[in-house]
Amino acid sequence: MAGLAGLASGALGGCNFALRQPPRLGFSSIALAGFAPRSPLRHELQRQLAQQLRVLDAPAVADVVLQALNEARERSVVASTSAAQVRELQLRLKFGFRAHTPAGRELIPRVELLLARDLSYRETAALAKEQEEAELFRDMQADMVLQVLRRLAAVHN
Numbered sequence: 001m002a003g004l005a006g007l008a009s010g011a012l013g014g015c016n017f018a019l020r021q022p023p024r025l026g027f028s029s030i031a032l033a034g035f036a037p038r039s040p041l042r043h044e045l046q047r048q049l050a051q052q053l054r055v056l057d058a059p060a061v062a063d064v065v066l067q068a069l070n071e072a073r074e075r076s077v078v079a080s081t082s083a084a085q086v087r088e089l090q091l092r093l094k095f096g097f098r099a100h101t102p103a104g105r106e107l108i109p110r111v112e113l114l115l116a117r118d119l120s121y122r123e124t125a126a127l128a129k130e131q132e133e134a135e136l137f138r139d140m141q142a143d144m145v146l147q148v149l150r151r152l153a154a155v156h157n
Contacts, residue, residue, distance in 0.1 A: 023153030029054040031062035044145045069096035089119045093140040107155045115140040
């Protein structure tokens with residue numbers, strides 16, 4: 001069994017297969033501004049960015065300032081029965097931001113990102129659906145952070 005795993009990994013290495021790496025950023029420090037005090041999106045962005053560069057609290061000394069303009073988690077009913085029982089929800093994560101230098105030069109103009117996921121729902125499994133909803137929001141947040149990182153990777157300060 002171990003031989004097959006070694007053979008498979010050797011074959012993948014021969015075809016230049018590599019695990020996806022986070023985008024490489026062309027600057028050495030960043031400041032995150034405009035986020036809510038306990039923003040989970042800010043926390044995840046800071047965690048991902050800290051792997052490559054310094055995340056500073058003072059925007060005036062950073063190479064790039066990532067300014068959050070808006071951040072929202074929304075939940076809406078998209079399908080219900082004739083007895084008004086919810087059958088399907090839509091979860092949305094919205095994030096608007098821009099990036100600029102401390103001097104004010106715009107690097108990324110205002111961007112609005114929107115991710116949505118559908119979630120089937122049953123009242124009999126409300127607790128399980130609540131946990132599934134939290135997991136979907138975490139997945140959307142991770143996707144959102146990767147989209148922001150890809151946009152930041154395109155910036156040449």
